[in-house]
Amino acid sequence: MTERESMEVDVVIVGAGPAGLSAAIRLKQLGGDDVNVVVLEKGSEVGAHILSGAVLDPVGLTALIPDWKERGAPLDVPVTEDRFYMLGAAGEVRIPNFVLPPLMDNHGNYIVSMGNVCRWMAEQAEELGVEIFPGMACSELVFDEDERVVGVVAGEMGRDKDGGEGPNYEPGMEIRGAQVLLAEGVRGSLSKQVIAKYGLDQGREPQKYGIGMKELWEIDPEKHREGQVTHTMGWPLGKAAGGGSFMYHLDNNQVYVGFVVHLNYANPHLYPYMEFQRFKHHPMIASVLEGGKRISYGARAISEGGWQAMPKLTFPGGALLGCSAGMVNVPRIKGNHNAMLSGIAAAEAAWGRMEAGKPGEELTAYAEAVARGPIAKDLKPVRNVKPLWSRYGLVASLAGGGLDMWAATLTGGTLFGTLGHGKSDAEATGKAADHKEIAYPRPDGVLSFDRLTNVAYSFTNHEESQPAHLTLKDPAVPIAVNLPTYAEPAERYCPAGVYEVVREEGEAPRFQINFQNCVHCKTCDIKDPSQNIVWTTPQGGDGPNYPNM
Structure with a gap:
């Protein structure tokens, strides 16, 4: 078994996208020097792997950093x-x-490069004392004896083509925390593992x-x-x-x-x-x-x-954020704002556990905030557009989905349920x-x-x-x-x-x-x-x- 050095922090965040960086910033806004936050990013730099349209609804950024305009956020168009x-x-x-x-x-809304927005957010996070490590792929989850996630293996490099330890092999480190927040984006490899291990998608579409x-x-x-x-x-x-x-x-x-x-x-x-x-x-x-x-x-x-396809958001030792959980509004072609809002909500739940002296307990307040807050208000009214399109094609989805969205806008309900x-x-x-x-x-x-x-x-x-x-x-x-x-x-x-x-x-x-x-x-x-x-x-x-x- 490979021996690795270990590093203990309060919160480990996997992924320096809009969700992960929002969580890191919000944690430091709440806890300051009393909370130790590490963000691990597999790209060569923050933003290197960020690809999005993108027309950004600034609601999430405004909730996180109200004076973003004065601070020079790259929302210029x-x-x-x-x-x-x-x-x-x-x-x-x-x-x-x-x-x-x-x-x-x-x-x-604003036409943006989300890669550049994330680079700017990383600067804001580092000013608050967040430690961000680019080029640090997280290859494994670390579990304790109770099968609870307690960290990740990051920075392993130098294996040869057959998987053996090459001449420049580096085993990486175990980065451990009371909470591990997975903000890997769509179909993240660690997120996929925890969804399967804990059955987080049971009862979901x-x-x-x-x-x-x-x-x-x-x-x-x-x-x-x-x-x-x-x-x-x-x-x-x-x-x-x-x-x-x-x-x-x-x-x-x-x-x-x-x-x-x-x-x-x-x-x-x-x-x-x-x-x-x-x-x-x-x-x-x-x-x-x-x-x-x-x-x-x-x-x-x-x-x-x-x-209807979002898995359970929390698991023993952590939570799924942003696109790791699937928070895209399909007809609006937007998910970055919800990713930011999810990062904020997860951070507030994690800090609440720390203040209560129970830093490792499940972040139930995060799931409740998503279910009752602006993310639900954004996603619920449009939840039938995709299944209508899949079942009946483009024209029927335009008509039925459009009527359903109008009904949700005017009455708060939908024509088709879910x-x-x-x-x-x-x-x-x-x-x-x-x-x-x-x-x-x-x-x-x-x-x-x-x-x-x-x-x-x-x-x-x-x-x-x-x-x-x-x-x-x-x-x-x-x-x-x-x-x-x-x-x-x-x-x-x-x-x-x-x-x-x-x-x-x-x-x-x-x-x-x-x-x-x-x-x-x-x-x-x-x-x-x-x-x-x-x-x-x-x-x-x-x-x-x-x-x-």
């Missing part, structure tokens, strides 16, 4: 215009803003997901409309899958252009990345991007299950023989790009001598099961070209994992129809390095 469109192959129809429920209005892909472009200044927000639905997905797009005009003649595909699609031939690339050739989108240049690219899974999701996204995958293959146009290298070229713009890097952080429960499954039954969809659902079926003349096909390409989106862990792929964290500092994303 207020939304000036909201546009919603239904796309066809050659044209578009604008949906009038007045028919949309008020909760869809982006007035008062299965979590649902989307894959979000995003590019940052610099465009012709004459085409730039700072503060303009555009969302689309329809083409190119049509009936093949749910999803939609966004285009946000930030400052410096830059735009974020992104595309989301719901991962409950049935046709295993669907290729989400190529749907994104095809989308950019729509006349409305191409007219903005032509003459511009792509600056960066990234991809990330998005939790879409909503209120609808379920049914199958997981993996279970929703159909057999290849039951679906038509899809022909995608070749990227032109101007508006659309091949996958591996774009991955280079995520500035992803992994130390090649370490074990692959993407593992197979059964190495035979990809070729023996997934290839004949589902045409091995891992070749297509991965937005970074990690998975490949190698076919060489005279030899049987073999499954290859190019883990160096991985942008840590977790789609494989979610969508693999055999649930055979397990995403684990690589050594600290590896992965994407997103600038201004």
Whole structure:
């Protein structure tokens, strides 16, 4: 058994995203020098792994740091215009803003780089005395004899390809605390473990997901409309899958252009990345991007299950925060504000336990604050939009979901109660023989790009001598099961070209994992129809390095 040094603190926070940093800041606001808080971040720096749209509702930041504007928070581009469109192959129809429920209005929100917002929040946290350690991947949970979480293993590095201890092996440390707050984002590896170990998802609907892909472009200044927000639905997905797009005009003649595909699609031939690339050739989108240049690219899974899919938030020794629990408002395409609010609520519950002299007791006050506070008020009115879309398609979801949101706005109730999701996204995958293959146009290298070229713009890097952080429960499954039954969809659902079926003349096909390409989106862990792929964290500092994303 590996021997490790141990470090004792009051609260361990895994993940320096909006949820984890909000918790750290709030703890220090409450406890000052009387509370010792450590934040562990697997990215090479704070913000390196943060990928979000993002139009930020500042309600969470205002609750945390009321004078954020005076302190120079990077919320510099207020939304000036909201546009919603239904796309066809050659044209578009604008949906009038007045028919949309008020909760869809982006007035008062800001177009931001969440990576930059988190970098600024980290500065605020460190000024208060929070210790933040980037490049510190948390590879294991630490339990006591009662099976209570008491810490994490962080900073292990230098294992060789076979998992043994290489010449530069460092065992890492056990960082122990009275509470361990998991703020890893969507489908976090430690969060997944505690949900399974403690049955936190019992009685809940299965979590649902989307894959979000995003590019940052610099465009012709004459085409730039700072503060303009555009969302689309329809083409190119049509009936093949749910999803939609966004285009946000930030400052410096830059735009974020992104595309989301719901991962409950049935046709295993669907290729989400190529749907994104095809989308950019729509006349409305191409007219903005032509003459511009792509600056960066990234991809990330998005939790879409909503209120009814959130697991129990607390477990012995800790809690799930933000997207680790799935707090995204799907129709608003927003979760950062709820992540911040969850961090605040968890911190206040943890400090309450410390003041009561019971620092290790379960944070029941946190779960109660989420159930009765602004997070519930944000998520409950929209809880049926996703299941309506999944069951009946885009048009029915627009009509039924829109009416349901209006009913919630006007009466506080919904027309449909609480609808379920049914199958997981993996279970929703159909057999290849039951679906038509899809022909995608070749990227032109101007508006659309091949996958591996774009991955280079995520500035992803992994130390090649370490074990692959993407593992197979059964190495035979990809070729023996997934290839004949589902045409091995891992070749297509991965937005970074990690998975490949190698076919060489005279030899049987073999499954290859190019883990160096991985942008840590977790789609494989979610969508693999055999649930055979397990995403684990690589050594600290590896992965994407997103600038201004």
